[in-house]
Amino acid sequence: ELRDAVIGFFQPKVLQGKKLLITAGPTFEPIDPVRGLTNLSSGKMGFAIARAAQEAGAEVTLVAGPVHLDTPAGVRRIDVRTARQMFDAVLPLAPEHDVFVATAAVADWRPADVSDAKIKKAPGRDVPVLELVENPDILAAVARLARRPYCVGFAAESHDLARHAREKLQRKNVPLVVGNLGPATFGRDDNALLLVDAQGEREVPCASKRALSRVLVQEIAQRLASRS
Amino acid sequence: ELRDAVIGFFQPKVLQGKKLLITAGPTFEPIDPVRGLTNLSSGKMGFAIARAAQEAGAEVTLVAGPVHLDTPAGVRRIDVRTARQMFDAVLPLAPEHDVFVATAAVADWRPADVSDAKIKKAPGRDVPVLELVENPDILAAVARLARRPYCVGFAAESHDLARHAREKLQRKNVPLVVGNLGPATFGRDDNALLLVDAQGEREVPCASKRALSRVLVQEIAQRLASRS
Numbered sequence: 123e124l125r126d127a128v129i130g131f132f133q134p135k136v137l138q139g140k141k142l143l144i145t146a147g148p149t150f151e152p153i154d155p156v157r158g159l160t161n162l163s164s165g166k167m168g169f170a171i172a173r174a175a176q177e178a179g180a181e182v183t184l185v186a187g188p189v190h191l192d193t194p195a196g197v198r199r200i201d202v203r204t205a206r207q208m209f210d211a212v213l214p215l216a217p218e219h220d221v222f223v224a225t226a227a228v229a230d231w232r233p234a235d236v237s238d239a240k241i242k243k244a245p246g247r248d249v250p251v252l253e254l255v256e257n258p259d260i261l262a263a264v265a266r267l268a269r270r271p272y273c274v275g276f277a278a279e280s281h282d283l284a285r286h287a288r289e290k291l292q293r294k295n296v297p298l299v300v301g302n303l304g305p306a307t308f309g310r311d312d313n314a315l316l317l318v319d320a321q322g323e324r325e326v327p328c329a330s331k332r333a334l335s336r337v338l339v340q341e342i343a344q345r346l347a348s349r350s
Numbered sequence: 351e352l353r354d355a356v357i358g359f360f361q362p363k364v365l366q367g368k369k370l371l372i373t374a375g376p377t378f379e380p381i382d383p384v385r386g387l388t389n390l391s392s393g394k395m396g397f398a399i400a401r402a403a404q405e406a407g408a409e410v411t412l413v414a415g416p417v418h419l420d421t422p423a424g425v426r427r428i429d430v431r432t433a434r435q436m437f438d439a440v441l442p443l444a445p446e447h448d449v450f451v452a453t454a455a456v457a458d459w460r461p462a463d464v465s466d467a468k469i470k471k472a473p474g475r476d477v478p479v480l481e482l483v484e485n486p487d488i489l490a491a492v493a494r495l496a497r498r499p500y501c502v503g504f505a506a507e508s509h510d511l512a513r514h515a516r517e518k519l520q521r522k523n524v525p526l527v528v529g530n531l532g533p534a535t536f537g538r539d540d541n542a543l544l545l546v547d548a549q550g551e552r553e554v555p556c557a558s559k560r561a562l563s564r565v566l567v568q569e570i571a572q573r574l575a576s577r578s
Contacts, residue, residue, distance in 0.1 A: 162384055
């Protein structure tokens with residue numbers, strides 16, 4: 123851990139003077155005071171990227187869903203629970219950042235009605251049906267801003283990763299989408315990434331999330347430099 | 351923490367020679383490979399009771415849903431994710447235990463269909479409706495066993511705690527139900543309990559979950575002794 127901190131300290135400062143905003147973790151969409159919809163994202167990838175960006179000299183703001191992870195040193199953290207809270211935290215901050223990295227596994231839908239009291243199971247009572255409504259799309263909203271940061275999307279897919287990642291790139295109108303085979307990697311400490319942009323695809327082979335994060339930060343910094 | 355371990359070591363061995371089975375934490379009911387229904391239970395109360403019972407001399411088996419907690423020393427732990435997995439782990443073990451404590455916040459319902467692939471959001475596609483089916487009732491099933499342990503239920507309620515706890519006592523046919531105002535206490539380190547049995551009600555005022563667990567273990571041991 124000390125060795126790692128030393129390596130971190132000596133990372134090239136490729137994001138010096140840049141401000142990076144990142145979302146991480148799942149969201150939790152309440153059904154009633156105790157239940158909710160969520161997903162298996164651990165937040166580890168996002169926290170690792172926040173750390174790598176900070177080590178690369180960036181000023182980092184991390185908007186985190188409900189996770190059990192320590193805040194990386196030097197990173198400003200804002201905790202939220204739902205997709206709408208994440209949207210409300212991110213949108214006002216986005217225009218003042220140079221880079222926005224959307225790693226959070228934001229719930230696409232939330233229950234249409236939230237019960238104030240715990241929904242009771244009772245003999246003879248019908249099993250409830252959950253009606254869902256769509257959540258706001260945080261990444262697409264940031265990408266539509268007039269003063270928009272360089273936007274990086276994440277695609278966690280169970281199949282057809284390259285195709286889904288490229289679709290996301292076009293649909294959300296962002297310059298870079300990072301694909302990972304989510305269900306196989308959620309909660310794990312290692313991963314493999316597929317970088318998809320207008321130029322093509324690049325695979326970053328399986329490594330620790332920390333190592334992958336450093337590669338990704340370099341890739342983002344290069345694209346940022348070649349753009350300006 | 352050392353002080354606490356010493357206090358634990360010198361707890362009266364009121365459950366010496368007894369076998370206690372306990373469930374803790376939430377369950378996670380998959381919708382697709384990444385999403386699911388869950389609840390806000392942290393598992394802390396159940397883990398604290400497992401620890402207190404072990405310190406009181408019991409041989410403890412802890413069946414835990416997805417939580418981020420360390421296994422108490424000397425406790426045997428079985429990890430599960432869904433209500434059905436918890437049911438399958440508990441039922442065969444129950445007859446060989448003297449006490450069963452059901453602290454887990456088991457999902458009452460699960461999605462009727464689990465998608466093998468991640469459900470995609472797409473323009474023009476309808477918002478999905480989640481049809482639910484009822485999960486098996488683990489506590490009621492254990493209480494119906496011919497060779498049944500002394501069963502302790504937990505009731506986490508957002509309102510009308512005493513009434514709901516007494517209803518649960520009767521509906522599940524168990525000798526003791528412990529009520530707590532769930533939504534206010536989930537994830538917190540302290541709590542207050544309401545013990546409901548055939549004799550009446552007893553309030554255990556707000557204290558750390560560790561202290562409450564020791565009181566509860568004493569109460570269970572007394573009832574166990576007076577029964578045999």
